[in-house]
Amino acid sequence: MRAIWKGALTFGLVNVPVKVYAATEDHDVPLHQVHESDGGRIRYQRVCELDGEVVPYADIARAYDDGEHTVVLTKEDLASLPAERSREIEVVEFVPSDQLDPLLLESPYFLEPDSTSPKAYALLRETLQRTDRTAIVRFSLRQKTRLAALRVRGDVLTLQTLRWADEIREAAFPALDEPVKISDKELELSAALVDGFAADFDPDAFTDEYQEELRTLIDAKLRKGEAIDTAETFGEAEEQSGGEVIDLMEALRASVERTRTQRGAGDGGEGRPKKKKRA
Known part of the structure; x- marks a missing residue:
């Protein structure tokens, strides 16, 4: 595995150097698009609307358009944000594990101790196990501020990013309003x-x-x-019952x-x- 992020996990004045690894991988058979009649590969190109030129990925920036003005944000602009420069995973609170709504859970990561002595890493791991709590942490990864759950899996600390509360839709279904x-x-x-x-x-x-x-x-x-x-x-295909x-x-x-x-x-x-x- 290759580390995707290096920094320090902090709670109080305790500093735990860590490396972050993606905890999952896709097992799907890799498929690509082709022209059905001759099998020719279909490829997508990034084309500039103004000059019609194909633009290399390295030359592509991000932009915000409010309808009247366009603000171009380069990679350097985005990298200069204080949150993006931070190399800390900050513990903000310890909560009862059963308070985490499963709908909030997103991508899982493994944390590896990045120090000659893993004592601080082991201390946090044992503390989480003994208190039966989940640590809520905050950090920046890939140009986004992330909220995540820090938990223990075997001997390894894991991070699982969380959706923000306003990203969960309200489930309002009229049929459930009827008494049953x-x-x-x-x-x-x-x-x-x-x-x-x-x-x-x-x-x-x-x-x-x-x-x-x-x-x-x-x-x-x-x-x-x-x-x-x-x-x-x-x-032979089995007839599916339904209704x-x-x-x-x-x-x-x-x-x-x-x-x-x-x-x-x-x-x-x-x-x-x-x-x-x-x-």
Whole structure:
């Protein structure tokens, strides 16, 4: 891995030199656009509207237009901002971990100690674990002020950037304003259905089916070209059921019974059903 940022994590007068690494990577099959009739590669170019010239990326600046005036901001202008020059990840508060709305969470990063002695790093890690708190930090990365959650994963401190509160839309749906009556029996059956699917979450048990099928399709086309038979490759497409459930009670009963049957077949009559792999 290559560090994308170097600086210091600070809380109070404690200074923890760190390197920041992206914690995730994309596993999607890389695809690009082509002209369907001849396979020619489609490429995008940055063209100036005034002179029609293709502009190298190195010569591209940013600008703000208020409708009457345009203010051009060069890379040097943006780099001169005090927040951008800062090399600090500042802890601003420690909050109960359950107060973080999942909708706020964005990109995760690993923090590596960047010092001959990792004692300050280990101290902060142990403090977070013992207090069961999440540190809210503030820093600048890639020309943006970021708010992030600092937490512990194994022996490593992690950062997960947070959306700002005004970036979360209000969920206002008229249908939810209507009163709904739910019977005790419906709740009982629904809880039984939940129990039938109950399990400890294991992310390794799930795979991205679309990407696996895409790779199968590519391999098949490499072998057979356009003569590929998708039905032969993937089997006949199953008819998908959908639409609104008319009889909720009957659907709950059937679902509970099916889950119990699957659980019995999957575990010899005991335990939980086998976990289905899905995207």
